[in-house]
Amino acid sequence: MAASRTLVDALASDIRTGRLAAGVRLPTHRGLAAREGIAVVTATRVYAQLEAMGLVSREQGRGTFVRDIAVPAGHGSDQQVVATDAVDLTFNFPSLPGQADLLRQALREVATSGDLDSLLRYQPHRGRPQDRASIARHLRRRGITTDADRILIVNGAQQGLAITVMAALKAGDVVAVDALTYPGFKVLAHALQLGLEPIPTTTDGPNLDALEKLCATRPVRAIYTMPTLHNPLGWVMPARDRTRLIKIARQYGSLIIEDAAYAFLAEDPPPSLAATAPDITVYVSGLSKSVATGLRVGFVVAPPSAVPSLERAIRVTTWNTPALTTAIACRWLDDGTVDRLEAQKREDAKARQSLARQELAGLPLIGHPSSYFTWLTLPDGARADRLTATLARRHISVTTAEPFTTSTHMPQAIRLALASTDLDRLQSTLRTVRQAAVEDAYT
Known part of the structure; x- marks a missing residue:
């Protein structure tokens, strides 16, 4: 020793x-x-x-x-303050012009609604019935027909994932995840001592042969998946693959945890897993990306048998979602504001993705045409941490594959989040990224 x-x-x-x-x-x-x-x-x-x-x-x-120690281990998985002179391509904060005015108007409307006393009290753990009904109507427009009784309102999608894991799983349980997956779920799984089993990926989803083999040889309690606008790879799983994933989950008794945080960006995707298999799927989404990250309103749609345990998990963590933010969110759901913002952000994401492909032309990019992020793969011998450190010295913050990786093979790649700066600055920043990548990785 x-x-x-x-x-x-x-x-x-x-x-x-x-x-x-x-x-x-x-x-x-x-x-x-x-x-x-x-x-x-x-x-x-x-x-x-x-x-x-x-x-x-x-x-x-x-x-x-x-490692390049100028880039801290786990960089990209924790929310950190970026220097005022730096461009943040690590996290997405998609906000459109005029959203602050929408908030001012909503606050005035809530203040004159005559319902302020109720907003000052504790709320039902899973949310007020009228608010859950607003979310149910919103979900029906997304193709998910559900009763309000199956909906729980949470403090953002991350809490939705947390209460799902707390309610449905225990330490040591095996969860199948993509070999590259959402860092927030990795952190959650580590905190609750879950056993993550990585599934290799294809160009449009997890390798389902590998998933089926894993389920046949290990007791897989849950499958965590992002079938619509995967983070970080941006795929949208085809309908046939969704059908097969559901078949595997049913055959081996695995719960499906469907993360739909970015699903609003995909136009006319195949039906969600929750729409097709509501009895074995917990659907988690929210308004952080589609409306505003500071709103912190999310929702979970669960099988009826799972609702009581999820409600208990809310009680022991946050008791309830703040009534004021929920009231604003549901007002926007009902008056069409959320639908309009989602449509506008789809167009905004298309413009940013197009700009990335223009400025990084010739480099190996992976990204959905209406995604707010793109994945840049580096050639053999190149080091993503070295490129990340080079960009940091040029006041640009990006993320390596490290926080997304669940297997022992970490690809040399960086993720570029495209939504947190204006288009003009994004264009000049992407030119700098290209120059640094060519100098650092492609020479």
Whole structure:
């Protein structure tokens, strides 16, 4: 143990002082053991400790590499304040001109509605019946026919995922996830000690042969999926694949957790999993992306048998969603504001995605035509953390594949979130990204 601690300290010092440069491939476990005269198991422990410290990254089939420590481990999974002179391509905050005026008007209308006393009281844990009815009408316009009794109002989609996991799963349960998935679910699964099993991906969804094989060999309690506008890859699963995924879930008794946070951006997608299989699907979405991230109103649609346990999870976490924000959200759902904003944001996303393809032409991009993000794959030998650090020095914040990766193979790629700056600044920023990528990764 002392030998491994001494070696960890020495290697950590070499990395922090630059004697071991970012991107350097370290010896194999056997190579390190032979060089230092230690057991292979000790070498493995050394690399594991360095990885836990955020100093190295281990990549299946490629080896162990020195990280660029200018990019903190997990960068992109935590909400951080970006410097005022920096452009944030890490998180999406899609907001359109005039939305502040909409909020002012809504606040005036709520203030004169004569219902203020009720907004000052505790609310039912899953939301007031009239508010759940507003959400039910909104969902029907999306093709999901549901009773208000199956709806629970939550503090954003992230809480919707949290209460679903708390209510339906326990520590050690196996959950099938895409090999690249939403970082917020990864963090949640880690906090609640779930066992994530990565499913390889294809160009338009998870590899369903691999999913079926996993379900046949492991007790998969749940399948977490984003069938419509996947984050970060932007796919929309074809109808035939949705049908097969539901068949697999039914055959092996797995709950489907459908994350639809970005689904509003897809025009005429196939029916949601919740619409086709409402008895085995928990549907989670919200208004953070379609309306405003600060509104923090989300909703869960669950099988009737799951509603009581989900309601208890709300009670032990937040008691209820703030009544004022819910009142504003439901007013906008009923008067058509949300529908109009969603339509406008689809066009806005198309313009931004088109701009990205124009400014990054010739580079390998993956992204849906109406998605607010695009995925840039780097060539063999290139390091995403090095490119991320280069861009940070140019006051541009992007995300590597690290926070999205659930397998031992981390692709060398970056995700560019396109919605948090105006189009003119986005265009000049993308030109800088292209220049840095060509200089750093393609030369």
